[in-house]
Amino acid sequence: MNRIRTAARVSTALITLGFTQPVFAQAQPADTALPPAQSPEAGPVAITQESVGSDVIVTGSRVRGAAPVGSTVIALGREDAVAGGAVTTDRLIKQIPQVFDLGVSENSRGQSGGSGNVTYGNSVNLRGIGPYATLVLVDGHRVVNNSRSVDPSIIPTLGLDRVEVVADGASAIYGSDAVAGVVNLIPRRSLNGVEATGRYGFADNFREYQAGLAVGHKWSQGQIMLAFEHVYRSALSGNDRRYFRSDQTAFGGNDYRVNRCSPGTIVAGGVSYAIPSAGVTQATAGALVPGTSNRCDDIVGQDLIPEQTYDSANMTFTQDLGDRVTVFADGFFSRRSFQRTAAASSATLTVPQTNAFFVRPAGFTGTSYTLAYNFKDILPPNLNLGSAENWQISPGVRVKLFGDFQLEGIYSYGRGDDESNTFTGLTAANLNAALASSNPATAFDPYSLGRTSPATLAAINNSVFLAPTLSRFTGYEARLNGTLFQLGGGGVKLAAGYEAQEIGVALGNARGVIGIPIAFRNFSRRVDSAYGEVLVPLFGSANAIPGFQRLELDAAVRYDKYSDSGDTTNPKFGVNWSPVRGLVLRGSYGTSFRAPLITQIYGNSNSLFTQTYQNPAGAPIVGLALSGPNLNLRPETATTWSVGGDWDIVPRLKLSVTYFNVGYRNQVDAYLSDLAILSREAQFAGTGIILRGADAAARVAQLIASGVGVVGVPPAPVTLFVDGRNNNLGKSQTEGVDFAVNYTLPTANVGTFLFNVNGTYLTKYEVSITPAGTPIDRRNTIFFPLTFKARGSVAWDFEPFRVQATVTHVGGYTNNAVTPNSQVGSYTPVDLSVSWKLGGRDAHGLLGGLTLGAEVRNLFDLDPPYVNLAPSGNGSGGYDASAASPIGREVAFSLRANF
Template identity: 60%
Template sequence: MHSKLRRHRILFATGVTLAALGWAGSAAAQAADPSAGSSQQGAADAPASVQTDAATAGPVTIGSGDVQGGDIVVTGSRIRGAAPVGSTVIAVDRKAIEASGAVTTDRLIKEIPQVFDLGTSENSRGQSGGNSNITFGNSINIRGIGPYATLTILDGHRVVNNSRSVDPSIIPSLGLERVEVVADGASAVYGSDAIAGVVNLIPRRSLNGVETIARMGFADNFHESQFGIAGGRTGDWGQVMVAYEHVFRSNLSGDDRSFFTSDQRRFGGRDFRSTQCNPGTLTVDGANYAIPAGGVTPATAGQLVRGTANLCEGFRGQDLFPETKYDSVNGTFTAHITDWLDAFGDGYFSKRSFRRLNGYTGATVTIPTTNAFFVRPPGTTGPETVQIRLDDLPNNETTGFTRSWQGAGGLRASFGGWQVQGQLIYGRSNDTANTPNGINTPALNAALASSNPATAFDPYGLGRTSAAVLAAISDQVFDAPTLNRFTGVEASINGTLFTLPGGGVKLAAGYERQELEVSLGLRRGAPSTVATFRDFDRQVDSGYAEVLVPLFGPDNAVSFLRRLELSAAVRYDKYSDVGHTTNPKFGVNWSPASGLVIRGSYGTSFRAPLFSQIYGNSSNLFVQPYADPSLGGTIVQGVALSGGNLDLRPEEATTWSAGVDWDPFPNARISLTYWDVSYTGQVDTYLADLAILSREDQFAGTGVILRGPAAAARIQDLLAQGIAVARGVLPDNPTLFIDGRTQNLGRSKTSGIDVLASYSLETAEAGTFTLNANATYLTRYRSAITPAGTLVDRRNTLFNPLTFKGRASLTWNYEGVNTRLLVNHVGGYDNNTLPNGAVQKVGSFTTVDLGVTFDVGDPDATRFFDGGFSVSFDALNLLDQDPPFLDFAPTVNGSGGYDATAANPIGRQIAVTVRKRF
């Protein structure tokens, strides 16, 4: 992988950085400026708006005027002491983290309305990108623009990923200082992936003492627990912090939720029950015969009634989300070596293990007359098939883990108002998802044909198949491990170029080098099969510069020009495999009056295709159930092809926004933002899209959907190429084919309005009341399947971004008691997957959370039993609101009877949390 050449490049970049630091040291020796302070991404001393006493269980907002003259680096800008010009940062601070009912960092972030649960999610994999989520992880999808269009970083630098995305839960919530979200294009600042925005996980650097947490939560047939400890020290010498957390979340079975059902008639919906049951349904000479309960033998064949069929739940035993265990640790350090030189670093280790029950396999199998248990309905002569659910075989189980670790460290020199910084980053990750009991189709066919009862398969409902035969039929292993290695080098300089009447003109500039190596593995076949790997690598060299120009400020303010700031950023990225790109961004803040800022931004962004999208772990066929509107929603078995695409190109986007931040009176803020994203060359995959037939006309001419003889011929051609069936049993006469490989087909135009508001009222007698509200409203979401296709409005339709999401909280702090009332709302939408153009109006989903925290003893106590305890009681979904009914067939990827992307199926959850600080 040309590792020797890459090491030379890294050593060269490191030498440049150290040389710059040496020059900085020389300059500092001549003119040290102690007042310059120290700066780092995620430093302990956050701006006032972030460190507000936000025991509000909601985000606070960093507006365009919140950071003035400090050393903090706020997400969205590389310039110290300035928030990103033209953009707003949504920050979830430490108090809000503690008040949240979320036990993992990803769920904490998904409480923000601008984050949509579409695509890469543990509970729903039916949207774009979901098919790659083989380990049931979570990623952040800002505004539903795409599961890979949001960049997640740690303390301002990149994080090793699984060649797809970053799961924020690599960092324990106990080790977080805050989370900052910039819902605006940021490729000019951070590079690839930041089309919809960027999420910065800022670890704790201010902890001085020890903090422990224990939490237990329970719901109907569900429970979770969280245990953690963090310790830190701060002083004139610097700081150090280490946090560890263990989280367990039980699985939630679809069998335990009545709304996840195939028979939706009692809710006013359709009957999606399957004929693949146990006992099953015989088909001979074009007629069906329901096998009676208790089975059928040649002696009882007269009980078979022509024109009957068994109907049953098609997804018995399937989890809505998997059992998951998290073990994660992270740490930070800062060392003040001299008054001008600091060493700093951060790191983490995380392992997330999962176990998911995928449900029992359904199949339609042909029964040769040689079968030892063969039964023929009276008066029939033709070939015989049985539609059956293979309950005698084990539940399809997938187990696996995502394990990753990373360390980053560097030096930072301060001199004369300037800072020079350099750091090295190295990390590795390992993804694996093992399905140990896949169907061995040759073994199944052999058992169906066997005339020996000891080696034959019994499809007639009496359970006479031997354990040895069942084991042979379900012995196929499928695993697609992915190994990743990331090496990064960063060097930057930051300071004031010169001073204008409005303030100092500031510059941030730097160089970054990324080395990415991935091994895509495949293990398929007998248990003794050894995984084979294909190795790929990518190198990225990047340079960036950002300048802030304050034309008007406190020293030269005039009427209607109290403040006017301009910013410009540009970044050049050169990829070793997909070319190069240059992306600018411009911003403006204008304050015509005190407490009022009008802002705007414009920029371009891009996203390089992922290794997994270009190459794919493997090409496989998946037999899956599809709801077919042309047949009244009847479930049909289709065959989908997975795999990569060597011709993928980078995605591109143009983004702009305009907004206003208004502080109408003390302790109050209202922020409005209109945003617009034009996205082209989107990489889409349709392997996991089980609702694709509802848009069949839009795929005309693409070859993505084939029916009838064309489908059968395509499948036979793929089988002849050696592409195997990875899941399900291939029908004898397949009539539906879906090309689920990655393609640069899509384009979209999305726009909307964000509204954030906060108000705090302090009273002398009744304590402090705080109100927070955050909502997003989509004014447009139009997309096309193909680059030349007609843009279609998909806003407020199934499995697409919804028009409205909002969250509001009211908290009351009084004499050591914090009471929180939260309302979460997702608007209703249209289910446009019904036959004949019919539309179901799906209701909105509103839940109420209630929490109370009691502080016990002296919160500043240094001895264990003197105080510092807090006990919290939380009721999430207090009113036990069920998800709104969705007239949609259950699928192997989530949803069905309810929408997993818009509603939580857990129900009311009661949790108790104990914290101790000393």
């Protein structure tokens, strides 16, 4: 308790000071002629007036030399990755409070979109609006994906210049998927030398390491850069975290233990009998006591975080061919392999009296009964292993035309290969045959006496689940950019272009016994797009007057035509107004859309999955969920607007505030992986998404009769059915405030202090599951966006040392997956990092390029707040994987070298 109180006091003190790494950018004047923008080797980048040059494209605008009008940019550099302990790019981005870990995440797959994340990748979910509503780009262009999402870790941190995030609708600029915003991974182009890094970190029962090398060379007319990074993260088993247990009475929660145990529980004629620990035969049937049952944890042994290995590389190249022509290219290769230990197989078996080992309880006269059983003692662990491999190359040419107009052409080609394989699992037909067998050599013994033959065990455990996805992407881009004419406030600038995408996806499926061939379904899509953007500076430095130091308007429009989803036109308008020096007021309005994914239209598979659901009324329920196609999906649409301001209050003190509003309609939702769906059952009335009792049994029987396969052993009888296919059901309204404060305090004798804070506060997150449904405020309820998130830091630079303390705060919320509802506490871990330049400020040679680092993540070793929730195969249980980390205190050491 003392440790927790200390953490709370320190956290409160740091938040009061107000610190963080991300920086909201001030929108820039279009008439500012500045030198080329970033110094990518300088660490964190704030997109400020001094860093926007005439040849720079800042995320959120196609106009060269201007930041987005009406919107802000959050920028993170490699130094943020080092200071934040981010060994991969996705963990760097998760430092931003506007990013929620809901859906496509390696450790939490229970939310919308999670069911398709079969390779345990990570994506970006801005504001929690949806895992597919944020567009991820590389240097401003689209990249290959698995027809689901882009994992930012395709680019190694060592090969990044910076990450730019615009948390505002951007479909008028970039097209589909940019409903909540866009993330742009900008690779390094100014490295001139060699940079190497190594890092090793460890926590209780967990470790990770990183090694990387980047080589770059610049010459008078060009550059080349190559970077490679290897990252390993061990698995974290639920066995090693005390809160990931079915019996949570010690924490004040429920007892979620089940009777599917080893030994198991017989239920005959409505009476339960616990099988003794020594097993049971007909000769010892008198040891069966009516009204007893074995209770156990059926999720034991499951990994909370899978073992992952990342090998990623990227390159950039630029070469001037004379004064007017420049050729350039960027590319990447990434392979991420994983291995995850799942919970042991368990099932409720139907044991007929023909079974060679059949035990008849005293007084039972029936011909069969059920037996709840766990196979953990007789079958090997269930391992899910696979990989996600992606590569792409994007060469281009830039030609200077008349005036300052430039024409740019880019060609992109990429391939993706996702593999998710499980080579063990119960085969229902073989299991039922073994249960019915009267031959001891081929019968299955469910009475815990180990009499089942190895051959029979192999036969009942020979189910495979193979889910490969092969992807192909070809992109074509033509961009025109330049100044049309001059106004009093500066040049009126135009950006226009054409884009085409050719996408191919092959969805593989093999579910059955070992040896079944993989069947592929092939799909394709073509997208043709045209866009235009005009920036009009009415007032600027040349014609400023009182009340109008600066006024600029921006208008963009984009047309997209999909070969399989129709066409759409989306505008966006922005305004920046500076009434006095140092203050910029801004606003934006636009519409956005997201075309349904190929995998959403045609389904990852056509199967029924046996799953265990959280039951607000009591013990968990085993049900079946349907995965399959929905050819009637329509595009999602959204209207977004925001207002805000950026204020340089005094020198070195900056404040940024933004109010945002996102109305999202026709949202594509799927409930295949939502194991807490019964907490909202009443909202699905009349939709057919949830069926109970006889209706559930009839629907499952109908699907099986039509040829839909079953993964796992279904309960007998079936009492719960969930339609997990994708549907245009939802609509949501998201409103809130983003804020950032940055202050730099230089001193004469004791270095420089830097204070930062960045946060987001939701004022509304109303969701209706159906278009005609009543909107319900989902803020601060489990597995939905939380009202308040913030991240702050204070750093002390005193050459050759740098010390930084960082606080991340996630607000508390209501767990409505149990009855009565319970409250979940806030989570506020504190991180500390120290770096030392061995050679000091002006050292040369080997020591001059070496930096030692030490970090402690979660300094006070805070456990995640307790959540009264049954352990789930899709993450969470005793804690909320979408809101807190189970790793605990991690200590890490690093060495960086620059030559």
